[in-house]
Amino acid sequence: MSFDGFPPFISAQLHYLINHFPDKIKVEQVLSGGKSYTGGLDRFALLIPYCLDRIKWDVIYYAEFPLLSPDIIFGPEDEHFQPLHMTGVEGERDLKSRTRNVLSDWNNKDPTRLLALIKELRDQYMSYQRKRVGEVDDDWLKFELSTICSREGIEMHISSGAEKPEEVKFAVPLMNMNINKMVHGCPWRHPQKIYLQVIYPVGRKYASTPSAPRLKLMSTNELRALFSVDDVKLPSWLDGMCMSEYLPHLEKSLQKQVLEAVSLIDIRRCFIEAFAPLFGRPLEADPVCFNLAIYLYI
Secondary structure: OOOOOOOHHHHHHHHHHHHHOOOOOEEEEEEOOOOOOOOOOOEEEEEEEEOOEEEEEEEEOOOOOOOOOOEEEOOHHHOOOOOOOOOOOHHHHHHHHHHHHHHHOOOOOOOOHHHHHHHHHHHHHHHHHHHHHHOOOOHHHHHHHHHHOOOOOOEEEEEEEOOEEEEEEEEEEEOOOOHHHHOOOOOOOOOOOEEEEEEEEOOOOOOOOOOOOEEEEEEOHHHHHOOOHHHOOOOOOOOOOOHHHHHHHHHHHHHHHHHHHHHHHHHHHHHHHHOHHHHOOOOEEOOOOOOOEEOOOO
16 A cells, blocks of 8 residues: 655554554545645544454544654544553553553654554453453353453454444454464465354343354455365354353364365365476466466467
8 A cells, every 4th residue: 555645754654554563454534634734644544453343543643743642533432442541450551551651652753653552552452342341241141251261362342232232242263273384385474364253142131041142254365265264164053052162173173174275285286287298387377275277278
């Protein structure tokens, strides 16, 4: 993405953010802040990956005053998210203290500053959502949370509105596998992962056998060249089952399927190479997963 029109210090920080954020982040709604100021663009919206969706935060620089740190405006549904308000348990206070340090040590000439700020705020947002989910008045949901809270990488989000019932969404990373390293010549810049999305309606009453949550298998986009989660049939969710029971069986099945998909790369490569004596080298071929080869035959 081109950042022409931004002052150099904003452009440098945006470039660094886009190139070094752990996941793909999008920039939208680029604007100039003042009618009388002609120094360039200085505000935009960031679409930040979170819980298999995106949260939108507005970032407002003041190009006329480049030494100032930017303001961040969160979405209307997160009006109670106050990342600089020093309350909460010790861990939360540590997160907020780190954010204060990023802002107090702001250096507009340092291209890493915006990335550091967004990462700290996202960590706080994850803690904020986890706390909100823990406060939900639903006994079965509290039980689920207690069984998976120690699992690394889980993100959760609670949503509600006038037109839809309250529900809690979990994004659960599956399999502790470095898929990038398993693929020779891997071109993927971001780690490839598979997630299970689990959505629970909030019942507010204890039920001995609550209804099954909505389940969906999702993955990072580049992984589809190797392995499509759309082709995976999810195991049935039995009555009374919880995530800690469901996940091991799913992960074992997925690991077997991913290893098989990796092993098929060499088989496809050998198949394509076998055509060389007949048709010569292909005009075009997928050099990583060998899913495609195009030959000119006259």
